[in-house]
Amino acid sequence: MKKISFNAEYEVYEDETQLPPAAKKLLQKAKEACQTAYAPYSNFKVGAAVQLANGEIVKGSNQENAAFPVTICGERNAVFAAAAQYPGVQIEAVAITAETVSKELKKPVPPCGSCRQVLFEYEFRQQQPIQLILQGDAGEVYIVKAVKDILPLLFDASYLKK
């Protein structure tokens, strides 16, 4: 028997003013996208912005439904839209932010497990890391260098092929 451990590493910035310009801009786009969220049930609005290698930025937000399980998360909405509008174009980074009426989100909101799996699908496909830029209402910003860094023991397409 042996034990394997995982080491998740990410950068922590004091606030958005400390970020490299490209990351700061993408985060701003995610905050804009937050305003398009349709979240009448949870009041938890998520905005995401995808930076593509061709220079385009594609935004997305969470879209809820009276049949709760068919709701889609903001970052999944954004990455699906990017892949549909610009198929085959490399995804460089995804900024994700959130806001809610019930409390101030003082720390970055990470993607849920389903979104990590979806984001990793694109990372695996392009064989290049996708950077994640995460912030709540304000304050600290986390930068994750690759989706795989926060999805240990992950499932990918290699299990499905011979």
Ligand SMILES: [Zn+2]
């Ligand atoms: Zn999600």
